[in-house]
Amino acid sequence: MSADGTPPRHHLHAVDHPTGTDEPPFDPDYDKPFDDRRPVASRDAERAVLGALLLEPTLIPELRDELTAADFYWPEHATVWHAVHDLADTGRTVDAVLVADHLIRTGDIQRIGGATYLHDLMQACAIPANAGHYATIVRDTARLRGVATIGQRFLQLARTGDPSSVTMQVETAYEELEQIVTRWGPATHNGTGLIDLSWVNGGTPPVVDPPTVCRRVDGAALFYAGKVNGIFGDPECGKTWLAQAAIVEALNAGDTAAMVDVDHNGPNHTAARLLLLGARLEHIADSTRFRYYQPEDGPELRAAIDDVVRHAPDVVLIDSIGEAIPMLGANTNDGDEISGVMRLLCTRPADAGSCVITIDHLPKSTEARTSGYAIGSIAKKRMIRGTYLRAEARTQPAPGQIGRITLRIEKDTAGELRKASGGGYAGTLTLDSTRSETHGITNWSIAREEAPKNDDGTFRPTKLMEAISRYVEDNDQCTQRDIENDVAGKGTYLRHALKLLVTEGFISTIPGARNSRLHHSIALYREAEDDHVA
Template structure:
């Protein structure tokens, strides 16, 4: 068409070099104006910014808006919105809209035209990424940081793979509201507790509403408190819920489960798998590692391993990962397996950039910011385990506080939620007095009896202290901990009534 020839002549030399098909764009718009139902049947998520010609993008945007209002869109109903459009006037005015529908050939292959427009938009975005990568690599006027350039390039390529654009346009309030209503509907359908990904612990879900997309959750505790066990439990519960929902025919977007990426910088993948197997089979992980199990236990273990074979839980046990490498690996897992939850065990074992490594506080700050950025970029919750300083041990009350987060205040600042694991029985067990013998006096016997009574009161009880929560109130969640199988679970109702619940 002559109109498309004029559009091409108006494009500059650089733009002409970019892959585009203006005739396909015009034919597709004509098909939509003839039959508005074409948009409803598209397999490709076509957006206005996928059109090369700005005028076509504006026409398509107006078409989508009017269809969303349940209006019939024709050249006549579009006319008021483009009477003063300068680009349209150059093409002959409002008659251009009518000429789009003159040739109905687009109706014969509307889907194929849409897919071509989409594919060419991705190629243009890819060309932009490549151009920026080359320019950055050749520019040595500033500090040369190849790893940072690689990380930025991978992030840009991930955006292209997701069909996103790099223009950073703001999201409309209407779209944000639609997402919020979807989360509320999910919470209602789940029984009023979970608006995100489930932790598998009812009491924790009630306190937090589950794990929310784009949130960074810091799970901290002193050694021996069971923070890795809790993270493993939550990872398993989320993955297992998704697997069960898939088997029940529930759509993944309606499931409160999630595929999980577990970055284990401290333990190997087989050690982590052993923990999960022990938990699900109800066998002591210590006896399992030593091989001290019966044949019945082994059969039980085999049945558990078969059930877990299809679990959407992916373990990366690469040691000494940098924050840039972790983000790159997470993007690949998201692209390949549609990851919905990321767990990092633990934050202090990650490495920052070479420049940040000169100062440990700056390095930890960079890592925590990187994890928060990752959560927002992939739109998934990220649980990062963290160490606590030894200041906890110097206090009479061993319950952790936000000030105990080790090495950097930025961890608290970047986190959307901060959880502390605290088990009183760990400290009570360490205070065991001398075991009495028959020859000891009554005072020694009484001291040990008093200790035994206290130990019985607190044994197997754990507190999850929600010290920070952007979405709700802080407080404590009481849990049951089974040390032999390293499993956290909800307290029974009678146990709840016997203990304070904040």
């Protein structure tokens, strides 16, 4: 009893008492229990961590090692965490304005209550240098929530569960508790990136592994395992055919594969294509062998890549990089942002051991098309650590026909494919669909074909001959200088191709001004109709 005769107060919630208070400590036999609806989380600590990242972006690498988005109890905080790291992955400096812009572009700004909440987060961080301590609070409360969740499941099991399921529940709980413990175990950091090369002195020479995925008929392969590889070219030139052939090869060899379909080709189309190329039904239907993702937005795409990294398939197809960049809110013309996206989407699966094959498209401008770069930036080519192939359709794949796609090497970091190819021509992908309607299969093969030759054995530049023929058809009475300026190719080869077209009667010439010769199309030259082409 108190001095005035009234009984002491009973607390419905835990109360933090100041030091020296006369209030008695909590007594479970006397006081009522805690309200178990109160979250095991610290909103202040979560806000302070995010505020520190906005005020001091240099803390991002350090805190990335300490926390994940799942450690935040409030969804809006996880959303801000994702946005900050998405921007950081693009190489841009993080601040509240850029984070707000990113959230607007991804459609997430209202999930956090508007852009003003970012400024509230910065005000919630008293001292950015204490971010590590704030992160410890967030991490520890997340750990406690994990334990509480397990405890609640056991309580529910005791009340309503089946006794026969106790053993399974206990085993599951052990696994989850082990993950909770190891998740926050000690970490070893090597801040310099120094790699120990002392093994070189042991007498074993360094070995550069050759490509092992998607083999030609001669046994040489096109793509490197554990590396980022790429295919680019015009629409409908056979890029995805080639990458999906690599998937089928892997599945039929007992390996695993995945496809991240950002272009939304669709599951029906994808399954039908893989079956057409020779995949087996049971392999496509087995998610432990083949995984198909069709993300609708940035968060789903990030989650898909996380899942790919966890499963580490032998072959991973990402179709296409051009669609993935804006889906993640990055600028398609900003090299730093594209590099960040490539690291997020491609480098992570490659580091997990997968042979990553990206698909991309050529731009329309003549200058860009001759540069060997796909749409957006040379940053894409810079991020390729395996092979980068340019696909050119000599005859496009179609039902009932034979498609031929020339594959040229634009980049080969290790140089093993160039060595096996004797130069920049990687081979020709042949897709024989003449029996697809009756037998339900398209036979495919990759082989190096002999270059076309004239009757006297000299080189016959059939591709340039067709390009010049088409140019003269569209530009009647053009000069040789016009042709050399506007048709992509080396001058020596262009002049050789033009001479053959004139000699063989496809193009005629008449005198022009200042001793020039004007060119006129007489017959259409097409490489596919040339008897010299195998």
